[in-house]
Amino acid sequence: MKYVFTLLLFLFVLARGIAQESDKGKVTIKGQTYDYIIDAAGDTLIMAGLGEVSITSLRSFESxxxxxxxxxxxxxxxxxxxxxxxxxxxxxxxxxxxxxxxxxxxxKYIKTLQxxxxxxxxxxxxxxxxxxxxxxxxxxxxxxxxxxxxxxxxxxxxxxxxxxxxxxxxxxxxxxxxxxxxxxxxxxxxxxxxxxxxxxxxx
Incomplete structure (x- = not known):
């Protein structure tokens, strides 16, 4: 069990080291491909566009x-x-x-659609x-x-x-x-x- 844990830890460190060698790349998640970059701390940041978001201020009401x-x-x-x-x-x-x-x-088209x-x-x-x-x-x-x-x-x-x-x-x-x-x-x-x-x- 200790061997498996050590192996997984080694693979994680190795993968992290490989990722750090390349500052950017692409990754596929659930069929969607995204760009990613590696920051100065070695963290992987996925670049993805957000959908439309509606932002409103707090409402105030007269009554x-x-x-x-x-x-x-x-x-x-x-x-x-x-x-x-x-x-x-x-x-x-x-x-x-x-x-x-x-x-x-x-x-005819509208009747079928209806x-x-x-x-x-x-x-x-x-x-x-x-x-x-x-x-x-x-x-x-x-x-x-x-x-x-x-x-x-x-x-x-x-x-x-x-x-x-x-x-x-x-x-x-x-x-x-x-x-x-x-x-x-x-x-x-x-x-x-x-x-x-x-x-x-x-x-």
Whole structure:
């Protein structure tokens, strides 16, 4: 047992000595290749880029009511965040794909897409609260800089957009209005902390 320990210790020291002979190199970790350097103390430092990070200052609120509203919005926004990211991706993808095709082909494509999306998202989306639904809509409108009414109209036509606008009105969702910065400061604060294009390929 002592022999094995001594051998491992020797191999460690040998490997460290070899590494020190080269100030930099490459190492593969879980299939990803990274550059590394050896500092003056002989420590190996792996050079890797970090993903996007959102840094915000401590919040201050004028009232307890504002603080509770912020906490509620923040909790609900993160719960619907994956759906917002997917919706933004789909809207952009559909716009790019159907931009140069005939109306008949566009309707057929969107109908097939709708059937796939209903199967995947209908059940979880039905469980959203009114506030969660509002946040989801505002997140999409803010990212695409377009009212939900216009997004639906572009995909399904004016009649469908009007139907959903009227129905949304019963739940306090005004789909023609769009996202208006400053109307709800707590909403602005929460949405400023979210990046819906994270992980998506930029054009």
């Amino acid at each position: 307890e009511e504002d603080y509770k509203k912020y906490r509620k919005y923040r909790r609900y926004a993160y719960s619907v965040y994956p759906y917002a990211v997917e919706a933004v991706r789909i809207f952009k993808e559909v716009d790019a794909i159907t931009n140069d095709i005939k109306k008949g082909q566009k309707r 059937e796939d999306l209903e199967e995947k998202f209908e059940a979880p989306l039905k469980k959203l609260t009114r506030t969660q639904g509002m946040l989801l809509i505002k997140m999409i409108e803010r990212e695409l800089d377009t009212p939900m009414y216009d997004l639906v109209k572009g995909l399904r036509g004016g009649w469908t957009a009007t139907y959903w606008n009227v129905l949304g009105g019963f739940y306090g969702h005004h789909l023609k209005e769009g996202y208006i910065r400053g109307k709800d400061p707590m909403l602005d604060i929460v949405l400023d902390d979210l990046n819906l294009t994270y992980g998506q390929k930029k054009p």
